[in-house]
Amino acid sequence: MKKSLTFSINKQLDGTLARTGVVKTPHGIIETPAFIVGGTKATVKSLNVEQISELGGQSILVNAYHLMLRPGVGVINTAGGVGKFMNWDRPTFSDSGGFQVFSLGMAYKKGINVTSHSRKGDAAQAVHSKTQLTKITDDGVHFRSELDGSKLFITPEISMEFQHKIAADIHMCFDELTSPLAGPGYIKQAMDRTHSWAERCLSRHNELNDEHLAEGDDLQALYGVVQGAREENLRKESATFLGNRDFDGYGIGGVFEPEEISSTVRWVNEILPIDRPRHLLGMGAQPADLFLGVEYGIDTFDCVAPTRQARNGALFTYDGRINIKNSGYSTDFSPIDSNCDCYTCRNYTRAYVHHLLRSNEILGLTLASIHNERFVVGTVDNIRKSINDGNFFDYKKEFLERYYGPDRAKVFLD
Numbered sequence: 001m002k003k004s005l006t007f008s009i010n011k012q013l014d015g016t017l018a019r020t021g022v023v024k025t026p027h028g029i030i031e032t033p034a035f036i037v038g039g040t041k042a043t044v045k046s047l048n049v050e051q052i053s054e055l056g057g058q059s060i061l062v063n064a065y066h067l068m069l070r071p072g073v074g075v076i077n078t079a080g081g082v083g084k085f086m087n088w089d090r091p092t093f094s095d096s097g098g099f100q101v102f103s104l105g106m107a108y109k110k111g112i113n114v115t116s117h118s119r120k121g122d123a124a125q126a127v128h129s130k131t132q133l134t135k136i137t138d139d140g141v142h143f144r145s146e147l148d149g150s151k152l153f154i155t156p157e158i159s160m161e162f163q164h165k166i167a168a169d170i171h172m173c174f175d176e177l178t179s180p181l182a183g184p185g186y187i188k189q190a191m192d193r194t195h196s197w198a199e200r201c202l203s204r205h206n207e208l209n210d211e212h213l214a215e216g217d218d219l220q221a222l223y224g225v226v227q228g229a230r231e232e233n234l235r236k237e238s239a240t241f242l243g244n245r246d247f248d249g250y251g252i253g254g255v256f257e258p259e260e261i262s263s264t265v266r267w268v269n270e271i272l273p274i275d276r277p278r279h280l281l282g283m284g285a286q287p288a289d290l291f292l293g294v295e296y297g298i299d300t301f302d303c304v305a306p307t308r309q310a311r312n313g314a315l316f317t318y319d320g321r322i323n324i325k326n327s328g329y330s331t332d333f334s335p336i337d338s339n340c341d342c343y344t345c346r347n348y349t350r351a352y353v354h355h356l357l358r359s360n361e362i363l364g365l366t367l368a369s370i371h372n373e374r375f376v377v378g379t380v381d382n383i384r385k386s387i388n389d390g391n392f393f394d395y396k397k398e399f400l401e402r403y404y405g406p407d408r409a410k411v412f413l414d
Helices: 049-054 064-069 073-079 099-109 121-130 156-166 182-217 232-243 260-270 288-293 306-313 343-347 350-360 364-389 392-404 406-413
Strands: 006-012 021-025 028-032 033-038 062-064 092-095 110-112 134-136 140-144 153-154 170-172 223-226 249-254 278-280 299-302
Touching: 006 028, 006 364, 021 364, 033 364, 049 364, 062 064, 062 170, 064 073, 064 092, 064 099, 064 156, 073 156, 092 140, 099 134, 099 140, 153 156, 156 170, 156 182, 182 223, 223 232, 232 249, 232 260, 249 260, 260 278, 260 288, 288 364, 288 392, 288 406, 306 364, 343 364, 350 364, 364 392, 392 406
Parallel strands: 033 062, 033 299, 062 092, 092 170, 110 134, 170 223, 223 249, 249 278, 278 299
Antiparallel strands: 006 021, 021 028, 134 140, 140 153
16 A cells, blocks of 8 residues: 655664654654654644744644544544644644543543453443443443543544544554553553554554545554553564554553663564654653663654643753742743753743743743743754764763763663
8 A cells, every 4th residue: 555654764873773764744754853742632732833833843743532522523624634723734643542541531430440241231331330431342442531421432443533534644553551550461461452453443544545545635654552561571572563564653652661761662662663663652751761762762752741841830951950930030030041042042031931930921831831842852853963973872971961960860871
């Protein structure tokens, strides 16, 4: 089948899994490694797309779960796809929403129920359940909306149909995320289910792309999602299984802590096909994550933490993170970071941003978010440049020692 996505490698860093490259999509290219800006509900909180473009964002990731609930995928499809809906003409990703189905499901009331009954039996069981939001079956997932508690059901096929209506350039397979506290037996069961769902996603995705091709519409790409938690044998099994399928690229899910990157991510990326892009799902806002992720073979990251932390007053600087709400910044008339080239640092002071956030002024959220997003996007851009220039390890050492201090940085440099 004709592909909507191509990936080329420009330079491989000797002795590591790091590389630079280019992902080509129907809406433009992404130079990798790259940080993908988190725009969960078809918006990056407090920022417009012109600001995302100015700060260097190459692509935005949206979430199918949230968009399914509001405004509905039909609305987005009628608008011409999520890019047109949000006025973004560059590449887009959509996450399947599997994480939200499971995490929000467990948080809604009392927990989660797993069964392998038939679809008919599961549907009946879901109807009569009053206490649990999420029920996982081999067919799909029954859950209740976080908005109004209404009963919903998603299968891999439905996930693909929703994501194709959203019409991002790159989609993620519907997968099952397990708790970090789950035992090996259940992790194995969930991984096997994720593999079965991945094959169903791929089959339906190809059918939908055939329809797009016949209608002259843009084709869409699909990434398989590797699971297996912290179990080395399961991660390798998952990477082998999915790596042997014809996905356009691969997402790596269920990585919760930075220290997992040098083990879990490495296990996976040593196996996945070298000629496909690799995306680390939902992680990559802290500088150490970015450097380690790239070193162990990650091409793209996404995370909503830069804007979330900004809204709480936690701002990145090259000398470490600061809380701009602290009283000591009330008369500090220097930029947030004198080495930063973002709009906020070029035009405003720490004292002004401090005042805005302490006063709950909306402009404070925007200025803080611009800075944090630019810091993270720019750091990955500089990592990419350091690989191309051949000085990645020097740049990594200089950056992390300045950000964390020499003693703490040793954890990431050894």
